[in-house]
Amino acid sequence: MIAVLQKRKQSFRNQCLKYSRYVLNDHFVLFLLIFLGFLAVQYSQFLRALPEDRSFLLVLLVFAPLLLVPVGSIATYLEKPDMIFLLVKEEELKEYLRIQTLRATMFWGVLQTIFLLLFLPLALAMGLSALVVIFYLVFLFLLKALVFQWKGKRFYHQEGLNWTRMIEVENLRKQTILRFFALFTNVKGITNSVKRRAYLDGLTSLVPKVTSKTWNNLYLRSYLRNGDLFAMSLRLLGLSLAVFVFVPQSMVAVAIVALFNYLLVFQLLGLYNAFDYQYLTKLFPLETGTKTRGLLQTMQMLLLIVGGIEGVVGLFALEDKLLVLVLLAFTALLSHLYAPFKLRRLVDEML
Template identity: 45%
Template sequence: MKRIFHERRQAFLASCLKYSRYVLNDHFVLVLLVLLGFLSLQYRQLLENFPQPVWPVYLLLLAVSILLFFAGSAATYLEEPDQHFLLTKEGEILELIQQAIRRQFVLWGLVQSLGQLLFLPLYLKLGLPVWGFGLYLLVLTAGKYSLIQAKWSSYTKNGIFQWGLAIDRERKRQQSILQFFALFTRVKGITSSVKRRSYLDGLLKMVAKRSEKTWDYLYLRAFLRSGDFWGLTIRLFTLSLVALLTIDLAWLAVGLVLLFDYLLLFQLLALYGVYDYQYLNYLYPIEQTRRTKGFLRVLRGILYSVLGIQSILALFLLEEKMYLGILILGGFILNQFYLAIKAKKLID
């Protein structure tokens, strides 16, 4: 059993390492360095000009503590067939899960401690002594251990191991990691979910019910009901708005917004193949060229809608209107020219 799960762990870590080179490319590393320098400068200014009243600092530390406290989950590497083929080895499986839980406590306990140490100057500014910070860190560590044990106890009910629950949690853990890598490149092994959002059905009525608009309707419907594309768009769009609202440096805020728009465009290109599994679409009495045109119309509609809201917000937030022009021009180049180039390569 140890060898089987060790091979699974090594295979998953190898795939993550393979995808990480697409994440840590030259451009993204450069953006991260700039962002790190900006955050360091803001942190220093915060310490030198401590706000009065101090309740925003308390809220910041509370939010950080909550995020670090609940972060992390045990990597069990259980798979769907295990509940049938490894049922006779349940005792060994439970021992391996206990080892995974101990690794989780060590890893995420260390992450929590290091994360809190980054904010030690703020705690000291608030008047907390070093021994008080150490005691607070000890309480958080003990609380995290109790939380991890509580999660482990939920795997068993009336002395019976809940295979389905443990497998589902491991699947969600791996999917969350793969979905992060999917922001930067194509990733194998991601499962998608479909959910009808009735409150968005009105948008489908905007597409004329004509044969030349068939693919427009299908792609818009897939976008609105897909758990991946819709959720990804909302997350990246929200991050772009947060960048505009929270970053004072106009050039950095606009640069991050354009970066998020680029990531959104890159990921939405996968929408083109969402119906490839359905071979009946090749029987439609519609030229395949209309599929490409419908795909580009839907994608540009989404991207220009996002750009429009960002531009309206930037109009009120950016003092230097030159950067508003850069945002609009950069978005236009991405949506009009870069999208056409990438779509042609994808379809060819």
């Protein structure tokens, strides 16, 4: 049993390594280095010019790290068929779960501590002693351990192991990782949930109900009712608006928002296969290329809406208003040049 689970672990790691090449490409690494350098400079300048009233910063330093405590999950690598085939190995599996819980506690606890150490210079600059900071980091680590012990106990119920819970948690963990890679490339193995969202039905009127717009209507409805894609698009838009508000450097803010719009294009391309399971769509009396054109027009409409919202917020939040035009021009290039190019390549790969 352990050998099977270890094999699954290695297989998933290899899959992640394969996709990481698309994430850590030359352009993204260069952007990341520049962005991290900018953050380091801003952090250094902030430490030299701390505000006189530091009560808000102190409260933030104390309570903000608590948000990191529940972050993380226990990797079990269990799958749905295991509910039957590994049932006889339940006692052996309990020891495996104990070890995995301990490993997850150490991994996420150390990761949390390393991240919080980045704020050590700020704590020292505010007059806190190193001993107090170390004590608080140890306290957070122990709190993390308690949370993971609680997560591990949820794998059990009175009758024994809670197989349904374990498999749901593992599936959610893997899907979260794969969705991150899906921001940069096409990823296999992602499962999408469907949510009705009746309150968004009014948005379907944006596309005329005519034969030539059949695919436009289908893709718009699929987007609005996609449990993951729609929510991820809103998160990217929310992050973009937050960047406008909280990043003081206008050029850097526009660069980050442009990156988010670029990632949004990748996400929307995933709609192309949304109806592959429905073979009746092949019987539609429509011209060849209508499907591709329908998705492209849907993407352009959504990017127009996103660009419009970002443009309005940018006019109020950015000091250099000219950069708003630069962002809108970049979004237009994504919509009318890059998106058609990527869509053609996607279609060619499937032929």
